Amino acid sequence: MENSTIKEKIVKDMLPTDAAAIREEKIIQDLLPQRFGKWGYIWVGILVAICLVGMFAYYRQLRYGLAVTSMRDYASWGIYISNFVFFVAISLVGSLITAVFRLAGVHWSTPLTRIAEVIAVAAIIFASIIIIVDMGSPERFYFLVIYGRVQSPIIWDVIVITTYFFISILLLYYPLLPDIKILLRYKENAGKRLYKFYGFIGSFWKGTHKQYLLSKKAINVLCITIIPVAFSIHTVTSWLFATTYRPGWDSTNFGAYFIAGAFLVGAGAVVVAMYVFRKADHLEKYITEDHFEKMGRILVLLALLYLYFNVNEFLTPYFKMKESERAYLNGLFTGDFAPVFWFAILVGMIFPIIILLFKKGRKPLPVFIVGIMVVVGAWFKRYLIVTPTLLHPFLPMHDVPANYHHYFPSWEEWAITMGSLAGVCLVITVLTRIFPIIPIQETLNEQHETAK
Amino acid sequence: MKPLNKICIGLLSIILIFPYFEAFSQAAEKGDLNVAVSYFITNNKVPYLQVKVNTKVKGKFINVGDIPVKLFLDKDSTGTFIGNVTTNEKGEASAYIPTSVKAEWATSIKHTFLATFDGNKKYGPAKGDLTVARAKILIDAGSDKTVTASVFELKDTTWTPVKGVEVILAVRRMDSDLPINETPTFTTDSTGKASGDFKRDSIPGDSKGNITLVAKIVDNDQYGNLLIEKTMPWGAKFVPVNNFNERSLFATRNKAPVWILIIAYSIAISVWSVLIMLVFNLLRIRKLGREV
Numbered sequence: 001m002e003n004s005t006i007k008e009k010i011v012k013d014m015l016p017t018d019a020a021a022i023r024e025e026k027i028i029q030d031l032l033p034q035r036f037g038k039w040g041y042i043w044v045g046i047l048v049a050i051c052l053v054g055m056f057a058y059y060r061q062l063r064y065g066l067a068v069t070s071m072r073d074y075a076s077w078g079i080y081i082s083n084f085v086f087f088v089a090i091s092l093v094g095s096l097i098t099a100v101f102r103l104a105g106v107h108w109s110t111p112l113t114r115i116a117e118v119i120a121v122a123a124i125i126f127a128s129i130i131i132i133v134d135m136g137s138p139e140r141f142y143f144l145v146i147y148g149r150v151q152s153p154i155i156w157d158v159i160v161i162t163t164y165f166f167i168s169i170l171l172l173y174y175p176l177l178p179d180i181k182i183l184l185r186y187k188e189n190a191g192k193r194l195y196k197f198y199g200f201i202g203s204f205w206k207g208t209h210k211q212y213l214l215s216k217k218a219i220n221v222l223c224i225t226i227i228p229v230a231f232s233i234h235t236v237t238s239w240l241f242a243t244t245y246r247p248g249w250d251s252t253n254f255g256a257y258f259i260a261g262a263f264l265v266g267a268g269a270v271v272v273a274m275y276v277f278r279k280a281d282h283l284e285k286y287i288t289e290d291h292f293e294k295m296g297r298i299l300v301l302l303a304l305l306y307l308y309f310n311v312n313e314f315l316t317p318y319f320k321m322k323e324s325e326r327a328y329l330n331g332l333f334t335g336d337f338a339p340v341f342w343f344a345i346l347v348g349m350i351f352p353i354i355i356l357l358f359k360k361g362r363k364p365l366p367v368f369i370v371g372i373m374v375v376v377g378a379w380f381k382r383y384l385i386v387t388p389t390l391l392h393p394f395l396p397m398h399d400v401p402a403n404y405h406h407y408f409p410s411w412e413e414w415a416i417t418m419g420s421l422a423g424v425c426l427v428i429t430v431l432t433r434i435f436p437i438i439p440i441q442e443t444l445n446e447q448h449e450t451a452k
Numbered sequence: 453m454k455p456l457n458k459i460c461i462g463l464l465s466i467i468l469i470f471p472y473f474e475a476f477s478q479a480a481e482k483g484d485l486n487v488a489v490s491y492f493i494t495n496n497k498v499p500y501l502q503v504k505v506n507t508k509v510k511g512k513f514i515n516v517g518d519i520p521v522k523l524f525l526d527k528d529s530t531g532t533f534i535g536n537v538t539t540n541e542k543g544e545a546s547a548y549i550p551t552s553v554k555a556e557w558a559t560s561i562k563h564t565f566l567a568t569f570d571g572n573k574k575y576g577p578a579k580g581d582l583t584v585a586r587a588k589i590l591i592d593a594g595s596d597k598t599v600t601a602s603v604f605e606l607k608d609t610t611w612t613p614v615k616g617v618e619v620i621l622a623v624r625r626m627d628s629d630l631p632i633n634e635t636p637t638f639t640t641d642s643t644g645k646a647s648g649d650f651k652r653d654s655i656p657g658d659s660k661g662n663i664t665l666v667a668k669i670v671d672n673d674q675y676g677n678l679l680i681e682k683t684m685p686w687g688a689k690f691v692p693v694n695n696f697n698e699r700s701l702f703a704t705r706n707k708a709p710v711w712i713l714i715i716a717y718s719i720a721i722s723v724w725s726v727l728i729m730l731v732f733n734l735l736r737i738r739k740l741g742r743e744v
Contacts, residue, residue: 150716
């Protein structure tokens, strides 16, 4: 009690600049990366364990070939490709939160930019890995580069993913430089090895005016560049399907449909991460209810947009019910895939829209739950885009073993897929342990501007 | 019990049990097979036989495969055995007439071919036969683009022209034969000849314009199936258009369309130029930091 009175007196007696310095110090202390607590270690332990099981399953796949999977002649793309499309989709969030909002002058999104960038980097890393897993033997990727045809959308995808990955890394790195300068000031917080690492990647940042201008220009260029590249990555991924003449994929709408879906799942992932980091690192002052309110509004808009594209994708073929697409559409609406299809539509779009339309639904916890629903629904939606089509070819299946007519992933596929999902979470966790999850310098700058 | 009663009961039991035993032991009714034999001779070379086996199920003829059939010339004996054949899924099987029956073949101007099936668990025994007279067909193509077929029958030891035989004059195409003009069939005159004008001038031939003319007798009751071919340069020269090595979306990597190369490389170069510039920008920031 006595201490607090003394503190108040000190604050009253201080000059304005001293008060600002204390506020700054408080912000820095709040936003410095936190060491793992007990739950942090448990969380990392669980993720590492899942990754190890996935690696063992991948070892089995390398040793015995793709025969360990349930993919056969017809369902030649299974949950690996669904997962790939999911990761590619989720990575779009980097361009939405960082680039679009920054260029549009939206300042409230500042605390969310690093979260979005980290998710984008982690997702695009594992999108690249999972596509190599799907190839069976990894050396096939080398052959793809050596013998690939520039006419093939697969090569376009390889080029555009590499480009997007590089841009995402730069977009994460450039805004980090001022924060690294701050991190270097707090050696005792970092620990010896981490301090050395900070020094290696950012000791040259002195915060001079020239450096600041160069950095600002670079970030602006990156924000402009990443938007068309992000649109390309999703459009090209959709063309992997749309340029193949099959029921369900023969659509001119696929590019826009994929981009809409990617924005939705990316935003969903960000609200989940926002809630988790807010709780785990006690960031209630920085990631406020207002952020959830605004992200909730964005989510409902994106969910409505994606629902609109889904109506377009399914209603017109359903109306025509072409003979060649009948089995595929019936399979989705009322057949084997109906439970997953309606789950993805209801849980991934309709319920989130209903919840988020209400003000109470845009509070942190409901938004977090909706985020989870969107992400889970989106994963199943990707599965529905890939596999049912392959099981309903235009030419009927003849003279094939009975199990070729169905697809259910083997344990190796599940393990590798879960391993990759855990891998994404692990990369995000490690990055947030190393770097501040909310940009410190930008928060300080905004604080200054508000004070003025 | 008196012995007579025992005998009566025993006999009664046998009488009562026997019909049931019969009912159980009765074999399933076997199906009937139809065996048809056809005779073919192409370009007056070695003749061959084709056997077709089918059965009638619910009013429909269904081809029966996997039926072993023995073929004989004139009579069912070892010396006239042509061969064993087994029908395929279309119910068909064929066999050339072997040299082992050459002596028998030379003895007569008419021959009967016998096809026998001994029966199996599913079908009862079946037989088929076909009698044909030995005949040959010739083809001639005149410079005025007239096609003439001549049909001869062996009488005693000489080949005699046959009048009134229907002949098809046609051009060989990929899947079937195209008549040389609008007339579907021609009939031989007293000299055994049938002629028709070739009116398919624009028809594509091979690279030299060669086409194959055919004269054939189809399913004739007396002579079977006779066919003869002749190659003539009456077709249009076919110059194949091969776009395999042209640039296209579906060609190999070094045959990509120029427009796609320009677009793809322009995009890649411009984006990566920006990224490389940003990396250099980073190096500039680094240099500025060192200078401070």
